[in-house]
Amino acid sequence: MDAASRPAVVIDNGTGYTKMGFSGNVEPSFIIPTVVAVNDSFLNQSRSSNKANWLAQYSAGVMADLDFFIGEDALARSRSSSTYNLSYPIHEGQVENWDTMERFWQQCIFNYLRCDPEDHYFLLTESPLTAPESREYTGEIMFETFNVPGLYIAVQPVLALAAGYTTSKCEMTGVVVDVGDGATHVVPVAEGYVIGNSIKSIPISGKDVTLFIQQLMKVLSLLFF
Template sequence: MDPTCRPAVIFDNGTGYSKLGFAGNSEPSFILPTVVGVNDSFLKNLRQTDASDNSNWLAQYNAGVMADLDFMIGDEALTRSGGIYSLDRPIRNSQVENWDTLEKFWQQSIYNYLRCDPEEHYFLLTDSPVTTPESREYMGEIMFETFNVPGLYIAVQSMLTLAAGYSTPKSDMTGVVVDIGDGAPQVVPVVNGYVIGSSMKSFPISGNDVTHFVLQLLQERGELIPPEDSMETARKIKELYCYSCTDIVKEFERHDKKLDKYIKLWSGRKPRTGVPYSVDVGYERFLGPEIFFNPEIYCTDFTTALPDLIDKCVQSSPIDTRRALYKNIVLAGGGTMFKDFYKRLQNSVKKIVDDRIAANTARLGLDVKPQPVEVNVASNPIQGYAAWFGGSVVASLPEFYDSCHTKEDYEEHGASICRTSPIFKGMY
C-alpha cells in the first residue's frame, strides 16, 4: 500500500518525556520517560577478560550483540534500574547527547509500542528551536538508513504548538510560545510560521528544577523521604498538589490561618522494603511554581522572572509584530500545567506592559491615552503535549506528504536536505 495512504507517525522526543502516536489522533498513543535501560553486564564481563586474546573473538562478538539487543525504554527501564541495567538519557536540556541511545529508543518505540513497519509510514519528528543543522542531519541519517522510512518531516516544536490551533479560533501562526518542560525552557516568538531567532530567550529554570526545589523544601522541613525514592516522590507531589498563587504573602497568611484545609498528605511505600511512609505537603504547594516568578528564592545567579523575559522577547521583536505577539502567548510543556499558572502569567505580563505605557505617557506629557495593548495567555488541557498534537494536525493535511523529504531525495542529495523543512503556506 502507498505510504501516503497510511497515517504518519509522530515522535515528539523531549528531555523528560517522549510522546508517540499517529497523525489524526487527538492525543498520543504513549507518553514515555525518555530513558533507555541497557544490560551492560555482557560488556562488563568482557572487560575482565583479556581482550588481546584472539581466541576470545567469538565471545567478544557475542557479548557486543547481546548488549545491543538487551535493552528497554520508558517506565519499564525505570523499574529495572539498578543491578545489571544502567539508565541512559539520550536527551539533556533539549539537546541530543547520545545518538546511539536515541536510536535504541526509536527502535523500541516503533516495533514494541506502536507496532508498525517504518517502511510503510511517513514520519514527523520534532526538534528544539536551538537544534543545530548537524543534529537534523543525524536524525535524517538514522531514519533513512536504519529504519528506511519513505518520508520524513522535521518540525520546530514552537511552530507545531501554534499549529495546534487551541490558542485562537483560527491560528495565523503568530505568537509567543512559552515551552517549559524538563529540559531547557524557551520563550520563542513566531511570526507567520517563522521563528525570530534573534528575539528568542532562554529561561534557566525548568520543570525539573521545580521538582528539586519541592524536594529541598521537604527535606529542610524534616520530612522523612526514602533517598532512593526522593525525586519520584517530589515529582508526584509537584504534579498532584502544586499550584500558582496570585500573591505569595497572602498565600502564606491563608495557609497559616487554616492549616488543616491546605496541608495535603502524600502516602507511599519504600521501594526496597515496602514499608509505608507519609509526607505532609504544605507551603511547597505554591512555593514550587513560584520560582518562575521569583527565581531568586531558588537560584541567586538568575533573578529575571518569566514575565519579564516574555516582555523582553516581544520588545526585541519587530515593532509591527508586537501587538500580535502579546495577544497570543501560548503555553506548552508539563511545566506550565500548574493550576492558575496562565492567570498569574497573564496578569504579570499585563502589568509590565501597562506600567510601561503609563510611564511613557507621563514622560512625554501626552493628553490622549494610547490604545491599550491586549495581553492574552492561552491555556488548554492539551498543552502538556501541544507540540505532538500540532504535529498530528500538520501531518493530517494533504500538503504534508508533498512537503516531506523522501527517501529518493535523501539518496540523491544526502542528509543536508534535512537541515530545513518547508512551511505549509496553505495550512490555514
C-alpha cells in the first residue's frame, strides 16, 4: 500500500499549542503545548547522532526511552526534575530553534501519531511572513531525516479560510484575522492565494491578553478582598 492510499499526516505547529492528526478526521488526534523538555546530558549529542539514534530505536520499538519529552509530559518532567530544561522552539509564530523543532516533530510522529513517516504524505503549516529559508529548513528535516514521500506547507490563515468554504479554490477570497498565542496577523486572501505585501502584523496576541486579564484580576482582588 503506497502513501497515496493512506491518510496524510497533518501537523499545525503554533507558538503555544500544536494540533496533529490525520486527514479526513473531523478533529485533531492530539492538541499539546509546543514545548520540549531535554535532559542536560542529551543536549551534548550531535544532531547526526540523534538522527541515527532515533531511527535505530524506532526500529527496535523503544522510542519511549529517548531522554526528551514534549507537550504536557515536558511540563510535568521539568516540574519533577531539575535536570530537564524547557525549550520553546517557536516564538511569535517563527521557528527559532531547529534542533528542538526536529525533536518535537520526531515525538509527534513516532510517539503520538505512531506512524511511519515514509508511508504518509505530510501537511505542515507556517505563519504568515515566514521567511523562505524557514520553509527550506522544514523541507530538509522532513525529507532527509524522516524520509517523507511528499510534503505541503500551507499558510495557517489560508487553511482557516478554506475550512469555511465548500466551493472551489478559485472562489476562496476573504480577509482572515488570525489571533494566535504568540502572534496576530491580518491576512487578505484572493482566490486561494495570500496577498503578501498586504499582510499586517499586530504586536498583541493571545498570551498578551491572558497576562493582562491575570494582572487585572490581581488588582481587583486587592481592591475588593
